[in-house]
Amino acid sequence: MYLHELNNINIYLILIYHKHAAFWNGELLIQRIIIMKKIILILAMTIAGSAMFAQTLGKLTIIESNGNPIDYKPPYVGPAIYDLDNDGLDDLITGDYHGNFRFYKNVGIKSNPKYNGFEFIMAEGEKAVIKNW
């Protein structure tokens, strides 16, 4: 089903609802139509959503450091893009399974970030860590 077909059905549903709702309390009618619109929007997002958004995303590329894929062991990693060193370039900051944070300095340019290794983020002279136990 295409999105324009879905929109036509939405309009049709609203008209049907409107016809029946007219027999009810007039003030409630507007509120119910608003709720109905929200339900339809959720339905539309659910059915057509993937096509609407996924089509704009490009292929997945593994980010590299020093020319090799960044590869965590154990394999859990949470990334964040942020200019931590205030040099005008966004860096890569990661959190890992052990509760440590890594800082990958962007040594590339704005339109093409590059990383040559990392440093652990420190806290009071030691590796910053979120304890598990």
Add this chain to the structure above:
Amino acid sequence: MDLNDDGNIDLLGEGYAGFTYVLWGQKDGSFKKAVILKDKSGKDIHLGSYYDLKKHEYIGNFFKSGDKGYFAKAHDWDGDGDLDLVISGFNGAWLRLNEGSKKKPAFATENIHIIKKHYADVFVDWDGDGLWDIIGGDKDGGVYFYKNIGKKRKPAFGEAVCLLSPEEFANKEYGGFGMASQVDVADYNHDGKLDLIVGTKNMVPIAGTEFTNEELNKEHKKIEAQSKEITKKVFTERKKIKDRYQKKFGENYMKEMNKDKDHKKLMDTFSKFSKRYNTFYSQYKSHGFVFVSLQK
């Protein structure tokens, strides 16, 4: 993220024990050691299930529970100008409103369940309608989008839309899928469009396995569904037995409970399934990759 609005960037995270930690940023750009965040009553912030660091025991349905925190983020949820906490767990995400101020956060004592599935990793206006939306990863490895269908100060969300399926993280040559995805959204290449940056546990079939990629993916989905079901059953049943023995024997309940026939049977079931689970995943090599998907 500057949690206390002092001009210094702070780091926020969730420990495996289920508590929310902060590393307060200093003027020179360094950080203080991680401390557990407290709510306004002075209690440690968690979602209900956690590992008691003093008593050394699990509280709640710890291992596969919906109420143990995995990740913590800060975001002005209610649009009042201060940062609230959003903590993601096995069954979605929970909100701890900041009832204090921008400079002196005082987090609510109650957790409010805001989404029932997936993690809430990023709060960003993904579809450009003027309202921030939620984008998050999941244990299943996908990336999900929750459109904000509410108002400026009253966010509301419907069902999630899958932006990237776990299979899209497959190795080009060997196949496989992603698991345990965590997401950030940023204009990675500064072209004016928002891009996805995704950390995953990337599972790549070991070369020479006798099954096709489709067969492995099918079995993976089956075994994950079974895992969820069996673990839930085992921990629910075990809790009943534990409560019974704790009531009868107090602190020394463990020794007596281990002799219980039903308990033994339950643990055997769990152990057998764990063995099968581990055998299945031994057919894969796992990687902790960070992917970027640039928006066209």
